[in-house]
Amino acid sequence: MTTTTRDRLLEAGLALLLRHGYHDLGIQALLKQTHTPKGSFYHSFASKEDFALQVIDRYMEEVHRGLDASLGDLSLTPLERARRFFELTREKYRQDGYLGCMLGGLGQELSGVSDTFAARIESCFGEVTRRLATCLEEAQQQGELPRDADPRALANLLLNCWEGAALRSRLSRDPAPLDRMLDFYFSAATRAS
Amino acid sequence: MTTTTRDRLLEAGLALLLRHGYHDLGIQALLKQTHTPKGSFYHSFASKEDFALQVIDRYMEEVHRGLDASLGDLSLTPLERARRFFELTREKYRQDGYLGCMLGGLGQELSGVSDTFAARIESCFGEVTRRLATCLEEAQQQGELPRDADPRALANLLLNCWEGAALRSRLSRDPAPLDRMLDFYFSAATRAS
DNA sequence: TCCACTAGACCGACCGGTCTACTCTCAAGA
């Protein structure tokens, strides 16, 4: 099949980039693990960088599916929907062994050295905060958030703090920082802007 | 001199590891930049890993100096002291070009792949939160924080959220996330546990 | 005289990437 090899590589790339990061992931290791010859890799991808960028795209598809599932759940209040998204994400982290967020990992590793990756990852964060912000706006309209709150700022805050908690969770392979952060944020945000 | 070469290498290591991370930093590049022959490097350091760990030690010396200067400033209230530490840190980030925190960077890059680095960096975070926690305890005793607050948990929260903001700041080379996070945290923490 | 330190040639391994040869699949044309 046309897509099978490519898909297999991208799928393996998700797990390998999450654990190893970019520079510690060798093409050869990826190929060996997926029983793929080099020709197939460079038939599908222009370079290692191109590959990693496409893995990020695939990662973002997952993220948006998570956002669809949580923010779209109208049986919850807007604030509950936002929180649900991160609880879903935490569950995904659990399945991965609490290795945190791939965007955070690659962002830290590469943003000092590659404008391409820095811009791409920053724009991914932008996508997420934009969707969270509209959810928080709705929360504000329904009185879950104070009138003088700034939903966009709050959405950025939420995601950034989450990333910090995810790093700490990755360091200790422990979900506790994630939950603590959510508790703190949601009890704080409802009180004041 | 005995220490000069070693110091020069560690000093350069601080800047290079912050920007490039671990795997993208080549020994050769470090040596070329510092006009050091290889023999001198391996005379002072057992390996690249040993070098990086010693750079982390040096980084932590700076951090503790920052903590001394801010938490020890008795002209401020305890909560102001805690905030001051992060404002000092933000100033340091500015001088570096907003590349964020080296511990966060190396933690993300290496903790999936090296238990040594994961443990070391987690313990560095532990040192910082411990000192912050005693400061927050004092704040609590003086009534700056609610009676039912948990200073240790709040200290961890503070540092974790800061790391998230630092990542975002690194991605966009922009200090705004840092300030937003401090404003949010300190206005929230004083209100409730 | 001794030893910390400098100096850099050298090592095997591995890096990302290229190249050529080959194997299929499938559509076009007789």
Added chain:
DNA sequence: TCTTGAGAGTAGACCGGTCGGTCTAGTGGA
């Protein structure tokens, strides 16, 4: 229906360069 040829995809040997690390020789101060 059979032949054939184009192109997608497979296969892996091979490339120059760089990696972290070793080794030996030399230097300079105590």
